[in-house]
Amino acid sequence: MSSRVFKLISEEAHRQKYGLEMIPSENYVSANVLKALGSILTNKYSEGFPGRRYYGGNEVIDKIENYASDLAKKLFGVPLAFMQSYSGSPANMAVTMAVCQPGEVVMGLALSSGGHLTHGAHLNFSSIFYKAVNYSVGKDWKIDFVELEKLAKKHKPKLIWVGTTAYPYKLEYKKFRKIADLVGATLVADIAHIAGLIAGGVHESPVKYVDIITTTTHKTLRGPRGAMIMVTSLGLKRDPEMKAKIERAIIPGIQGGPHNHQTAAIAVSLEEALKPSFKRYAAQVVSNAKVLAKELGTISEVHLILLSLTNYGYGLGYQAQYALEEAGMTVNKNTIPGEPASPFYPSGIRLGTPALTSRGMKEKDMVKVAGWIKRALEEIRGLDLPKEQEKRKDFLKEIKEKLHKSINLKKIRKEVEAFAGKFPVPGIQ
Ligand SMILES: Cc1ncc(COP(=O)(O)O)c(C=O)c1O
Incomplete structure (x- = not known):
């Protein structure tokens, strides 16, 4: 095990175990x-x-x-x-x-x-x-x-x-x-x-x-x-x-x-x-997504949630992704239908429940997760995307650094890590 790669794999394993993976196209294999x-x-x-x-x-x-x-x-x-x-x-x-x-x-x-x-x-x-x-x-x-x-x-x-x-x-x-x-x-x-x-x-x-x-x-x-x-x-x-x-x-x-x-x-x-347990898994994925969506004030019929952040301000997709990442939760910025900001600096995030459900999380856990998401999103209020296109890149760099220093996000991260660490991940000790 002398390759540098294995050290990096251990680092990634830590991230996957102590974070909440909510990219809806990701999962944990057996x-x-x-x-x-x-x-x-x-x-x-x-x-x-x-x-x-x-x-x-x-x-x-x-x-x-x-x-x-x-x-x-x-x-x-x-x-x-x-x-x-x-x-x-x-x-x-x-x-x-x-x-x-x-x-x-x-x-x-x-x-x-x-x-x-x-x-x-x-x-x-x-x-x-x-x-x-x-x-x-x-x-x-x-x-x-x-x-x-x-x-x-x-x-x-x-x-x-x-x-x-x-x-x-x-x-x-x-x-x-x-x-x-x-x-x-x-x-x-x-x-x-x-x-x-x-x-x-x-x-x-x-x-x-x-x-x-x-x-x-x-x-x-x-x-x-x-x-x-x-x-x-x-x-x-x-x-x-x-x-x-x-x-x-x-x-x-x-x-x-x-x-x-x-x-x-x-x-x-x-x-x-093909096993009966997979039917239970699939049903739980959807049930979890429905609860998570409801708690976040929206609707899901499947495994993913498309959340508009227009209630928080203008063009906040990046800012939300950064804030949630600092708080130990992985989602991705996403355009929303009729995107009011820009396809490059979108107004929403996309998140889902397949990976969390594979770790054994249920509806009551989704209520907790939604609570952490909402607390983290409070940190992006007032961080609206500049209307001037040429200012956007530098602005987001500054915001990323600012969110990295946020005491509130660090607090949430601690709670998230303590929670996530209790749910096993196949292949990770
Ligand atoms: C609907 C759909 N089709 C195809 C793909 C492409 O898959 P891959 O990333 O494995 O090329 C994706 C990936 O996100 C997808 O969501």
Whole structure:
């Protein structure tokens, strides 16, 4: 253990144990997932697919990849599951390549409305190599299906994404299917954020309504970083060539050899997600989010909360993230729908309960957490973002230093550390 890296890992372990991790796309994996991820499977090259590899020596790797795929098919109830995408973004790129020719139209929820970069955002491959059209949320922060239908009829997309990164409501897949059918689009659900809720039965599954599903494996699903692509019976009916098209998009399209240690660790997490205890976990995640949201004066139907800070002042996302971090709580600044400040200096924060719930926290704990959040947020009152753009960078640097010295935030941090330290984290002593 002489490498400097292990010292740094210990430092990070301390942060993960004594802080409250509330980034809604993060989680704590089990000790068995960690074990598979850190295994000798990382030594092997396996370009190609089971039974059709470019290299020898893949008998065991074939069994692992097939097993992982079978578990995914069983968990989500789909006929096809591909396990090789390195992460969510390359999975989405592979699906876009499989469905669309360069220059064809893809539609997805705008980044500023809670969509993901790969669904057609500026500067992303999805808008560089394809014609991206974005739909958005309305004044009620919910997806505007009237606008979506209008845009679909006008632009005739080849692919419509339904998936979110910062959306606190449940998704109504049936409504998306109706619109996709009006224009003959392939409908793809990116369930990255809510995969664990779907697997746990607390969010409707898109399987009946969409053609393809992509997901990361490291968020609510509680696996290692990674991704899966799944095709539904509807998707196979729409295009019987879909299997070959997706495989070609993965390799040679965008990737080389799969990460076998990652595939094995995903399989371990899928085994865990198939157990009855995972259903209880998923229900608790949502129940905790509902309580936390209510205590903070807002609403959540899923695992995450999008909190507007406009009641505290102007453009306070950064300031809130800094203050909460000083108080031992990790969240991220986020734009809110109709962002009144700036996409770079937003007016909200995004937080969630998947990681806290994995540590065994319940509703009564969320009331305490909300109390600490509210106390920490009192420290950002009066720290409004300057209206003059050129002053903003220096202003935030000053604010960060000021918050670092705050006695009140230090006090909260002590309480948070004493509380968090009582909840075990797998893989951390
Ligand atoms: C909905 C959605 N899709 C895709 C991704 C991309 O995943 P990755 O960060 O693994 O590339 C994310 C990540 O936040 C996401 O929220």
